[in-house]
Amino acid sequence: MLFLGIDLGTSSIKVSVVEADSQKTLCSVQYPETEEEIISPRAGWAEQDPERWWINTRQAIQKAHATQKYNPLDIVAIGIAYQMHGLVVVDKEQQSLRNSIIWCDSRAIEIGNKAFDVIGKSYNLQHHLNSPGNFTASKLSWVKENETHTYKQVHKVMLPGDFIAAKLTGEITSSISSLSEGVFWDFQNNRLSESILNYFGFDESLFPEIKPVFSEHGQIQPVIAHELGLSSQVRVTYKAGDQPNNALSLNVLEPGEVASTAGTSGVIYGISDQLVYDNESRINTFAHVNYLPDKIRTGILLCINGTGILYSWAKKLLAKELSYSEMNKIAQSISSGSNGLRILPFGNGAERMLNNKLIGAHLANIDFNQHSTAHILKAIQEGIAFSFRYGLDIMKENGLIPKIIKAGNSNLFLSEVFQKDYVNATQIPVELYENDGSVGAALGAGIGSGYYKTPSEAFKNIRKIKTIEPQETEVYEEIYQEWKELLNEKLKTT
Template sequence: MLLLGIDLGTSSVKVSIVDVDTQQMLASAHYPEQEAPIISLQTGWAEQSPADWWEQTQRAIAICHQKGGYNPKDIAAIGIAYQMHGLVLVDKDQNVLRNSIIWCDSRAVAIGDKAFDDIGHEACLSHMLNSPGNFTASKLAWVKQNEPEIYSRIDKIMLPGDYIAMKLTGEITTSASALSEGIFFDFQFNGLSKDIIEYFGFSDSLFPVVKPVFSAHGRVSASVAQALQLNAGVPVTYKAGDQPNNALSLNVLKPGEVAATAGTSGVIYGVSDQLAYDPQSRVNTFAHVNYANDSKRLGVLLCINGTGSLYRWIRSAVAPTLSYQAINQEAENAPLGSGGLRIMPFGNGAERMLSNKQVGAHLHGIDLNLHTPAHIFRAAQEGIACAFRYGLDIMRENGMNPTVIRAGKSNLFLSGLFAQNFVDATGVPVELYNNDGSMGAALGAGIGAEIFSPEEAFSNAKPIQRIEPVNAAFEEIYQSWRGILDQHLASISSNQ
């Protein structure tokens, strides 16, 4: 018996096939090979085509099948992980009405900030655990204000993973976890937020049927099954945002457990059983994958938009012919502290942990006679690690004090130098695992299909490496970096 996991990312879609008995990956593939583009029609805008996501999903599944080693007809359940906070709109015939406004789009910041003030800070934070900010609800309000003709034709709104499930099954569902990441969910009443719905003038009919994350979200249609070489009727039994799913894939399900990832964006995600919130809404709290009315499990999420996106930009601008592995090796040739070069990794939209300010990416202290590409590569890694430390300090203010952080050995954590920088910056050991989002989605499908329990799903998961802090001198680097950031924030505030 097999499980299929789909991870809809910003750069590509990855698919994995996992054996139920061993919980081992039999095949994996991603598409496209080159990073998928982000459509930016104006500064601060970020969109992608849902049709492209579906094409990428089908291609990735086909590539997996071509690798052989398993029978696609043995796939018993499907799980989906997806980039969070995106807005997908369809009409009554399930036709997409516009490109998806994705997670790093900043056009709705002012709308969300005004809603926060008008509804009331305490009301938003105590009921939704977040400000409306730049999340999906505010993006939908932007469409209503600026594209009324499109808004009038909306039958259902979805998050990216809901769309892929719809294409597989023809059914549209959502979950409390998904509604909470869009800031549509009231934790006090365990349902749609009347404050948000009434303030923005949304109709309840726009929202899909709400189901648990681990449940049947539809069955693969006959036509799709034939195209993908699957059995008709295979259930989609799990859907979750990429960060809750990353936590699941690292077996981070209990209060106090913490996960991290450093892909296009950087995230630290901790589980809590308290309906708590940051008074400044710099970190966000959503319903975790195992949230239930009688068993509160919340994911406290710190997000940095510009981590892997900064590294991608530097590769393109400085060393387009080098692989990321080669760049990582070059970074190791530069000294700790990068010869005084400091980089602010904030060039991918408004940063939530910086109170939705758009600070931009900056290189500070560059010496034309000293600094080489290796210094730039290392300074980028150090700057990203410093941004993680800045955010973790905010989480510590809010009671999240991890003694160890779990991460998959992927993306930036493939660099031993970055992993050590992260640990030295935060002061918290990291355990690395061989896992990824598509494998987590596959295991989530097994849980949702009741093939196994969460404990059984991760019975074979063991860390492959543990990294301890070794460079106390990194504190000086962080304080230098922090001083530069504080100057930028003060300058932005004085100009507002």
């Protein structure tokens, strides 16, 4: 018996196939090999074509089959993880009506800020745990205000993972976790938020059927099963945003446990048993995968838009011929502090932890006679680590004080330079695990299908690679304070 996991990322689709009994990963692939582009028609806008996601998903599954490491007909369930907060709107034929307005898009900030004020800051925070900000509800309102013809054709509103599930099954479903990440969920009344729907003028019929995260979200359509070489009995039994899914993949499920990622964006995600919120909505609280109204498990999320995307940008400009591993080796030759070079990594849309300000990325103190590509690559990783520290301090203000942080051995955490920078900047040890979002989604499918009785059972064989301990905290604290002073100067003038 096998489970298939799909991780719909910003840069690619990842697919893994996992054997149920052993929890062994038989195959992991990604498609395309090169990073997918973010479409940006205007400054601050960020879109991707949902139909492109579907094409890439099918290609990724076929690529996995081509390894011949398993029999595709042994796959019984599919789990889906996806980039959070994106808006997908479809017509009655389930065809996407426009590009998805994705997570790092900033066009709807003022719409969300106005809703925060008019509905009431206290009410929003108590009921939604967030400001509408630039989340999915505000993006839908932007379409309603600016693309009336498109809005009139909308049959259902979805998150990115819902769209892929619908393409597989023909059924459109959602969950409390997904709706909360769009700021559509009222935690106090345990239902779709009447205040959000009424304020924006959304009809409740636009929203899909609500099901538990771990449950059947539809059976694969026969024509799709035939195309993908799968059994027609395969079911989608799990869907979750990438950060709740990453936490699940690391067995981060109970209060006080904390996970982190550093892909295109950077995230710290901690679990609470309270309906907590930041008064300025700089960090955000959503329903975790195991949330129940009578057993609260929320995920407190710090998101930094400009992390791995900055490193990718630097590769294109400075190190086209090098692999990321080779870039990391070059950066390793530079000592802590990058010889005074400082980088603010905020060039990928408005940053929520900076009160939704668009300050852009900044490179400061560059000396043409002293600084090389190696210094820039090192300063980038330090700047990203310092942005994590800045956000973590906000999380501590709100009562989340991690003793240890769990992370998967992927993306920037593959870099020993970044590992060192991260733990020394945050002053918190990191446990690094053999972990992948698509593997987590596959095991999530096992939970949703009922094969595993509990999430802990599904992840009992998770393998820890190492623990990274802080060692140069005093040195990094001094460098961080210089970095923070630079950031504060930019915030004052923005």
